[in-house]
Amino acid sequence: MKLTDRDIEILRFINDCGYCVTPHLTNFLSVKRARTYQLMRRLVQRKFVIKEHLLQGHPALYYLTSKGANFTDLPPIEYVSLGTYRHQIIMINVALKLMRVHPEAIWISERHLKHDKCYDGIGKRGHVADGLLLFPDNRQIAIEVELSVKGRQRIEGIIKSYASQFDIKEVWYFCSQSAYNALSGLAAKKTYIKLFPIKEFLA
């Protein structure tokens, strides 16, 4: 079978995320639910994509085979971590929303950031953002999704590391209520940090 441009776009999207679920793809492709299932079945049958029902009552999730990953810039994921499942799902919702609101910007996923960092051998900074928005004027905005309150020190460390990076102009935190409360004091002092409640992204 011949892969269409859109097929490759799908493969890239999935592998940028690592894995994603059906509603993500429906949103990404701007098609109806039923159509998503059709498109994905083709890719699964041809062994480009693996479909898995991880959790009862949740949408199926998709990730690439190495055959599928050949069409992307990244290797396929090795496994799906349950510990980060919720974070991952919400992260992708945030990413999809940001891509819609800022179509002029380029979305760079955490997997890409990590990959590039390895590639360039830049390993200086320990922390990699959940995503990065790159605007045409070269303005860079780091995106973080915080569902639980990490240690305050850890957060401050992360924020400090951002402060020392010239190319990152702002950090947008998408937070749960508790994380919002914990971070609001910190964010008030730093103008380049913005907080957003995450309510609308909970699926």
Place this chain on the structure above:
DNA sequence: TAATCCAACTCTCCCCGTGG
């Protein structure tokens, strides 16, 4: 004429009221 779209359908789980 193959790809695409979409309404309407099935399936399954879960919530919650009722009756033993």
Place this chain on the structure above:
DNA sequence: CCACGGGGAGAGTTGGATTA
């Protein structure tokens, strides 16, 4: 307290119409 079951919600499927 538990067993049953109606109803609702959401995931996934199907087939016929439409489009390119």
